[in-house]
Amino acid sequence: MADSRMSFRSGWRCALLAGPLAGLLLAGCVPNAGPVRVAPTTTGDGPLAALGIRVLAQPPDLGASPERLLRQFLVACADPSQNFAAARQFLAPDDQQKWQPQAGVRIYDGDPDDLTLSRSGDSLTVTAPATAATIRRGDYELVSGGSSTSLTAKLVRVKGQWRFRDMPDGLLLASSLIFAYKPVDLYFLVPGQRRVVPDRVFLLAPRANLADAALHALLRGPSPMLAGAVRSAIPAGSRLRTPPALSGGELSVDLVTGSSHVDRADVAAQVLWTATQLPEVSAVRLRIDGSAYTSGSVSLLRANPDALGYNPNVLTATAPAYYVAPGGASRNLLVSSAGRSWRLSADGLPLRHPAVAVDGSAVAALSCTAHQCRSLYVGPLRGTLFRADLRAAWPLTAPSWDSFDGGGAWTAEDSPAGPVVWRVPLQGPPAQVDAAALARDRVRVLRLSRDGTRVAVIADIAGRPRVLVGAVLRGSSGFRIDRFRPAAPSLVDAVDLDWADAGHLAVLAKSDPGQGSVTPYRIRVDGSEDPQPVLGTVPGGQPVSIAAAPAQSLLVATARQGGVGGTGVSTLQGQVWRPLVQVGFDPTYPG
């Protein structure tokens, strides 16, 4: 009895000892079993690569012909290291410091091989096929239908070698070599709202210094495209006390504004959204005028749209989609993807092309005859819709909403003499919007971005409908839309578009006029990236309208050849289009 108790006790003690010992021994081993865990998501998923690319220019070849040297020079212009030291070697000694490469960039489509050279006397002219875009002070502007561009330099012999004299300032770069300019979104604020808007600029900076360059650009203010359409909470004349320091994913920013009326939360949102787009920055530690900015009790800011409330996407990922279902001869139904439906009719007529306000409370829709829609009805989603007093003589475009002062529905009257653009607030009379910039264009589609700072239109340019993007400016006398730029010169015959997010549009268009039917594309608003075709074939016939929203699946309404009837709505799930509803039209997301 005693023996058994002894052995039991010693066994227990052994187990007590063996446990930690075995643990210690196993600690040095590679595990071959264990619980299932979820891997952390990788960074570097944003628009910016983690690493930059630099063109390594070659020094001037000994005894090379002027033509060859000029080609070499134009390649060397792509290497900005040490203030374009490589390119300056091709210039005459007196001209090396005079030349101002940063005066502006002309970008031509193609390779340096596509250039043609002509020599007359001691001057050499290089002609590029066509200017595709320009970059001035970071502002990227596409040039549509640009003509060929040229550059003339004088030749001089220096120590038996050809060198260039009187080289025009600025750069002429091949689009295939434009690595030195890094695209960065600067974030500014929607006037009167706590919401940021991206403003894409191209900065000449090494990738490792991009945070520094982006913050300095942010201090300088918005690009010419958005100046006046957005506001910056950072007062002019602000500066960084020290260069931003990155350590372990945390960027320390020490901002000096020199002003006592600074909305610190606005400033923090701008800095945070601008800095955290870089994959290497995961959090920001911000000091404004010497005192640390804290959100709640947290001094380390992370890009969390919901926490800060400055979400540039406007819509949350759970915002419902809407489409129109036929509900009889006198009415249509507005059906939400959440399964609810409302009557969509007014004055005994079924309404089409609905637009739901961003907060989901109001709706605007058109009353259409077989081919034309001439009346706009606006009202609360659950109540009666009232006809806006537009007295339109020409067809109206599908409405879209802004969120200024409780929201207003925008539509354009497609008159041959130039569009008449209306803003119809929920309460109050309709106001005409100054659209003089579009005076000579036929406007098929006009959609306001959900943040209300940009407007995208499909207008007939050179006889074919193309996509333009402009800025929404708000003056004392009302709204004005201006500064229209082509967003996708390569896309033609666009039929519909929607804002995918603050920087991208979803467009139904053709990349080739000979293409049979339009297909969905995703484009950047400034056109600095080539249009990305959305993969897959939309079932059910010809796509006629498209709806997009941030982090939501694309919706496309299709119509069979030659008829309004028999349309359906399809949704993109993963990379496969699936029918959302067999009979329905005019899909839309709020905004």
Added chain:
Amino acid sequence: MPVQPGTGRPPAPPRAGLRARGSLAIAEVRFALRRTSRALHHRWRRSLHLRVVVSTLVLSAVTVGLVAAVLVQRIVTGLVEAKQRVALNEARAGFTAAQQLADRDTGSPIDAINALAREVANRGTAPGEAVSLVILGTTADAAGRAVPDDVLDSSVPPGLRRAVPGPVGPPAYAYTVLRHQDGRGEPALAVGAPLFFSASSQTYQLFYLFPLDQERETISLVRRTLAVTGGVLVLLLAGIAWLVTRQVVTPVRLAARTAGQLSAGQLTQRMAVRGEDDLARLALAFNRMAGNLQRQIEQLEELSRAQRRFVSDVSHELRTPLTTVRMAADVLHEARGDFRPQIARSAELLQTELDRFESLLTDLLEISRYDAGAAVLEVERTDLTALMRRVVAGLEPLAATCGSPVVLRAPADPCLADVDPRRVERILRNLLVNAIEHGEEQPIEVVVGQDDQAVAITVRDSGVGLSPAQAHQVFDRFWRADPARARTTGGTGLGLSIALEDARLHGGWLQAWGRPGLGAQFRLTLPRLAGVELTTSPLPLEPTDLSGQSLANSVRAHSMRRRDG
């Protein structure tokens, strides 16, 4: 002129003062160092514990250092080899894909090269961990690419550029430094291969640079970890050595203390026995030995006590008949004029021998009192110079008889000490008588000296002297320098023994020095205050005028020989 506060020295030029103070400070530091090192050396020699702990510390530090060095070496090799294998595989796959891209390219190579650069740039790894790519053109109009954009093309070693032939060839690799535009550099493995575009028949060189930053970090982490764990391990080992040695050293120290107590006479001391281990056996054996010793010592003590009592009893018992014999002898001595000369001579002889017998008995009784521990000190403040003068004066007749004049050298001040004057007088008389008896008609020198702690008296004769061995035996009972010398002259043979016992009773020293032919010197040192332990004596035991004395001796011997001759 500034005066240094707190220094009583005359103001010196500041530089000299500074220098003096500096050298003073250095001297102080040196002194402190020397004192510390001496203390350490002392502890090192004294403490087995310290020696074991320090040896363990040093040896384990060396061992751990060696192991760590080997470990780091192996880890570095392993890491770099693994990295190289992975990098070469990745580079080979990259080269194959690049060549396929180049073979598909029909026009200018720019698109293919851009695609290669974009592929590396978009891998999405954080800067510093990412693979770098350097594409170099082999002709003047073929511009290369660098990813990331701050990498310098000089990161590719020229040797590797030459080793990558065109237009085809196997990959080559080399270790290099990945240089950035801002001057940073990190170790990297560069792997290069040619890239041939058949459409434009242009050759590029493609170099992947794999940073070894992670490996460097891992190695430094391993180094740090090894250093910390090694340090902790060494300290733990030292601690363990301290504990283990303590387990052994503590009983040994206890045994040493017990042995010390035993030897100091505390015969009942024993070691504590715990457990059954070797140390317990040692304690048992020790205790057994102590018990045996105690028993034997007690037996011996008993025996000696019996002997002493016997001597004392005998002396006492002899006293009564001796008194009777004395009275009879006195009668005979008084009446010796009436006897025949022969018998009268016998009566005188009887009287003399009885005197000797009586003093012998007195000394024996005195000695037995010491042995019985019955001697009592009656202390009073005494001037030893005066005492010595008295003794010398009392012995002047004897000195005159023996022809050895006594020279007394004493300080002018009185030499006061708390002593028993009767016993000190006896010591001094004994010493002086002894010196006169062995003085061989040479002067006897008596010196009195004193200091704060003690007073001392030396008695110097220039007789036959003593050998160093004899100087130790001279205090033994009944010991004689020359056994052949008749016992008729001299004392009882107990005088110096009693003197020694008297000196010890005072807590003083009685020491003898002698050299054959140079005479002998006895030194009595007594503490000024009874009970204070002596550390030094005011007078040297060995005569300072030794050479002069021996010279005088040799001159005298020479002249005597001449006289004999």
